[in-house]
Amino acid sequence: MRSRKYRLQGAGLDLALPYLMLAPGLLIVLGVLVYPLWDGLRASTKAYRYGSVVADVGMQNYIKLWSDPQFLNALWVTIEFVALSVTFEAILGFALALFCLREFRGIRLLRTILIIPMVITPVVVAIVFRLIYASDAGMLTAISEWTGGGQVQILGSPVKAFFGLVVLDVWEWTPLMFLILLAGLQSLPHEPFEAARVDGAGNWRVFADLTFPMMRPVLAIAIVLRTIDAFGTFDQVFVLTRGGPGEATRLVSIYGYDTAFKFQQTGYAAALFVTIGLVVLALAFSAVRLLRRVDAS
Amino acid sequence: MNSHLTRIGVMSAVLAIVLLPIYWLVSTSLKSNREITQEGTLYPHVPTLDNYVKLFTQKQFGAYLTNSLVVTFFSVAIALVAGAMGAYAIARFRLPFAMERKIGLFLLTLRIVPPVVILIPVYLLMLKLGLLDSWVGLIATYTAFNITFCVWMMESFFREIPVDLEEAAMVDGDSRFGAFRRITLPLAAPGLAATAIFAVLVTFNEFLFALALTATPRAMTMPRGTATLIGRIDTDWASMSAAGVIGALPIVFFALLVQRHLVRGLTMGAVK
Numbered sequence: 001m002r003s004r005k006y007r008l009q010g011a012g013l014d015l016a017l018p019y020l021m022l023a024p025g026l027l028i029v030l031g032v033l034v035y036p037l038w039d040g041l042r043a044s045t046k047a048y049r050y051g052s053v054v055a056d057v058g059m060q061n062y063i064k065l066w067s068d069p070q071f072l073n074a075l076w077v078t079i080e081f082v083a084l085s086v087t088f089e090a091i092l093g094f095a096l097a098l099f100c101l102r103e104f105r106g107i108r109l110l111r112t113i114l115i116i117p118m119v120i121t122p123v124v125v126a127i128v129f130r131l132i133y134a135s136d137a138g139m140l141t142a143i144s145e146w147t148g149g150g151q152v153q154i155l156g157s158p159v160k161a162f163f164g165l166v167v168l169d170v171w172e173w174t175p176l177m178f179l180i181l182l183a184g185l186q187s188l189p190h191e192p193f194e195a196a197r198v199d200g201a202g203n204w205r206v207f208a209d210l211t212f213p214m215m216r217p218v219l220a221i222a223i224v225l226r227t228i229d230a231f232g233t234f235d236q237v238f239v240l241t242r243g244g245p246g247e248a249t250r251l252v253s254i255y256g257y258d259t260a261f262k263f264q265q266t267g268y269a270a271a272l273f274v275t276i277g278l279v280v281l282a283l284a285f286s287a288v289r290l291l292r293r294v295d296a297s
Numbered sequence: 298m299n300s301h302l303t304r305i306g307v308m309s310a311v312l313a314i315v316l317l318p319i320y321w322l323v324s325t326s327l328k329s330n331r332e333i334t335q336e337g338t339l340y341p342h343v344p345t346l347d348n349y350v351k352l353f354t355q356k357q358f359g360a361y362l363t364n365s366l367v368v369t370f371f372s373v374a375i376a377l378v379a380g381a382m383g384a385y386a387i388a389r390f391r392l393p394f395a396m397e398r399k400i401g402l403f404l405l406t407l408r409i410v411p412p413v414v415i416l417i418p419v420y421l422l423m424l425k426l427g428l429l430d431s432w433v434g435l436i437a438t439y440t441a442f443n444i445t446f447c448v449w450m451m452e453s454f455f456r457e458i459p460v461d462l463e464e465a466a467m468v469d470g471d472s473r474f475g476a477f478r479r480i481t482l483p484l485a486a487p488g489l490a491a492t493a494i495f496a497v498l499v500t501f502n503e504f505l506f507a508l509a510l511t512a513t514p515r516a517m518t519m520p521r522g523t524a525t526l527i528g529r530i531d532t533d534w535a536s537m538s539a540a541g542v543i544g545a546l547p548i549v550f551f552a553l554l555v556q557r558h559l560v561r562g563l564t565m566g567a568v569k
Contacts (some may be wrong), residue, residue, distance in 0.1 A: 017473050018390035022400065025383035025444045028375075032441035033407055036418030071487040099307055106308055112556060113315050119549060119552035119559070121502040121505055121544045123520040127541040128318045131325055137333045137534045146339060158521070171318070232411030235504040253413045260417050261509065270417050277414035284409045 048264065050248070061271035071272065073247050074255040080231040081251060085169040090223055091172065093177025098211070100178075101185050114175040122172070126239035127169045130155070158248035161241050165249050168236055173229075177222055184218030185211070217291060224287040231280050236254035252276055299332045316555070326538035333534045348539035358543060360514040361522035365501060367432055368518060372439035373496045379440075380447025385477055387448065388455035401452060408445040413505060420509050430516045435533065437507050443496045449494070454488025455481065494555050501548050 044062070047055040065071050100107055117125070132139045133154035140152040154160045188211070196206050234253040237243060243250030244259070252272070260269035325333055326348055327341040336342070352358040387397045419438055420429075428434030458481055466476040482489075507521035517525070523540045526533075552559055 018386040018392055018397065018457055021382035021474075022397075025376075025379035025448060026400065028379060028403065028437070028441050029407065029444055032419070032422075032437050033415060033445070036415045036422050038418075039421065040415055040418035043421070061392075094305075096311065098399060099304075110308060110311060112553065113312060115552055115556050115559065117315060118318065119502075119548055120496055121504075121520050121523075121548060123502075123504050123524055124322075124541045124545040127523070127537055128322045130527075131321055131534065131538060132318055134534070137325065139318070142339055171314070175315075228409060228411075232413050237521070238504075238508075239446040239527060253411070256413065257416070257505075257509075260420075266417060266421075273414045273417065277410045280411055280414075281406070281409060 031272055037162045040270045041274060043267055044274050046267040048266040048268075053267075057267070061268050062275065064268065065272060065275060070247065070250075070255060072250070074250050074252045075246070077162070077249065078231065078251045078253075081166060081169070081233070081249075082227055083152045084166050084171070085230055086223060088166070089174045089177045089226060090219065091176045093221070093222075096174070096178045096217075097181040097185055098207075100182055111179075114178060114222050117172045118175050120172075123239050124237035125168065125172050125235045129164065129171075129236075129240055133164055154247060155241055158245050162248050165237060165240060168240065169230065169233070172236070173226060177226065180222040180225075181215070181218060184215055184222075188214055220287070220291055224284070224291075227287075228280055228284055231276070231283075322538050322541050325534060326542045328535065330533065330535045333372055348535045349543065351536060352539055352543060356522075356526065356540075357514040357517075358519075358522060358540070361519045362543075362547075364432065364514075364516055365518040366515075368435045368439065369497055369500045371432075371445055372436045372500055373493060375436070375440045376443030376447050377489065377493055378494070380444045381451055381482065381485075383444070384448045384451035385455050385481065388452045389460070401448065404445045404448050408449060410479060412442065416505060416509055419506065423510055429510055430512050432516055434510050435460060435507065435516060435518070438510065439500050439503065443500065447492050448491045451485070451488060454485045454492075457488075458484050481539070490555075491559075494551075494559055498548060498552065519547075 010084055045056065045058055047057045047060075048054045079178075100110065120128075131137065132175055133152075135151045135153050135156070138152060138154075140154065144150065144152050154164045192210055192214075193206060196210055201209070232253060233251055234257070237251055237254050238257075241249045243254040253276075256269050256272045256276070258271060259265050324340055327344045327346070329343065329345055329347070332338055332343065362386065383400075387401045390397055402456065404457065423429050423434045423438075426434075428437070460482070462480050463473075463476040466480045471479065501518075502520060503518070504520040504524065507518045508524065511517045511521055514522070523544045526540050527537055
């Protein structure tokens with residue numbers, strides 16, 4: 001196989017072909033992503049005032065982060081948000097995938113409908129949930145008044161607003177978990193399950209001894225993908241609560257955005273984002289390691 | 298019989314949870330502001346299309362829609378061409394120092410980093426180049442993001458196509474690039490379509506960079522324009538819900554049309 005590929009490479013202009021084919025894409029990525037990344041690293045070591053550099057501060061911005069109560073709070077809120085949302089999504093998605101494993105009428109309709117939440121523009125998802133939570137025009141208030149209750153307040157209270165955000169994320173992304181896990185379940189071999197049934201194993205035994213262990217790698221991938229994605233959540237919060245009330249839903253992405261564009265502390269914000277990038281990359285790489293070990297055993 | 302009932306129960310619960318919020322959005326968009334806040338009706342008693350008309354006559358939604366379509370079309374098209382060539386090179390050629398594998402891994406790493414991380418430097422770059430609030434600035438940014446996952450997705454599609462077909466074409470006198478263009482590319486068409494569809498979805502829905510890089514209807518995209526509406530008039534629920542419907546309609550329609558190709562992109566090839 002290897003020698004055949006070399007033979008294919010030919011001579012003359014064909015020798016330069018791989019470079020010519022890689023060049024356009026690489027140039028765009030280098031110009032628009034990599035150069036800014038480098039620029040961001042440089043900016044993170046500077047102090048800005050009103051959008052222009054005033055001093056070289058070295059690692060000061062990075063050190064300051066870890067004693068900034070607002071950053072620490074944002075980091076903690078983000079971790080809580082990601083952990084809660086992804087856990088609910090994994091459990092609900094897995095349950096729904098198991099439920100849909102046996103083909104039955106209506107499953108195609110269900111899959112079609114479940115695509116909707118994750119393709120709707122995130123900004124619009126946030127609008128949908130503002131319309132549900134609003135105390136005057138909200139769906140919850142309308143239902144409550146219809147059944148004889150009073151106004152429902154969600155976005156005004158820190159705890160309720162936070163859980164309101166988690167519910168939004170679960171609504172939007174459980175379908176993705178469901179699709180990944182359903183595909184995983186459908187690709188499992190049939191034989192072990194038939195053998196277990198012949199041996200008289202009940203539903204719970206089959207799940208605990210066969211389905212769950214065999215699904216672990218897929219489940220892990222799905223959770224990692226969602227976790228990485230959820231860490232960067234911005235749009236939904238920006239429109240739903242803008243980080244409030246107080247700092248109850250202020251994720252690191254929102255805090256970083258405000259630091260950069262509202263408070264014009266460009267250097268400090270750059271350091272914040274570099275830190276977040278490193279955290280996510282570390283998360284991804286350790287997840288890949290973990291997956292390899294699961295695969296090997 | 299019992300399990301049949303459970304099935305119907307779970308199905309209806311799921312459908313209700315997914316569809317009720319959407320019903321509420323659409324139904325609110327057909328009410329007047331007075332009906333929304335004062336009467337709290339469960340469905341529009343006096344349905345009206347006023348909210349939609351207002352978006353286009355008073356709120357520049359025509360411009361937002363045009364901007365979105367132009368920016369999405371160009372950034373996806375450029376990324377597909379550049380990405381397909383790059384992906385093919387990575388899938389087929391063996392370069393010195395395993396360079397092609399390193400490039401592939403590098404692009405994947407860039408894909409994992411949350412976009413918000415490079416928001417500030419990209420903003421500064423566009424500021425320096427005078428490309429803030431322009432189509433070109435948005436197209437350049439989105440093209441670059443699209444390339445990172447186009448290369449990665451399409452590489453796996455090219456790998457699935459046997460090399461023998463290209464060899465045969467080259468024996469028949471085709472050049473290497475000719476074999477790629479005439480043989481491999483058409484065979485990879487379903488994969489290219491899946492990639493394009495996913496790219497369209499992500500690009501059309503993007504908000505963060507549109508928020509930072511655009512400021513006027515000259516370049517604002519649909520999500521960006523919708524968000525502006527909310528910032529200014531906090532309680533104009535009627536306009537807000539109509540904007541939500543208009544913002545989501547094209548992409549939901551598109552997604553339902555091509556749903557078969559969509560799942561692979563959404564699950565990022567986690568399961569084949």
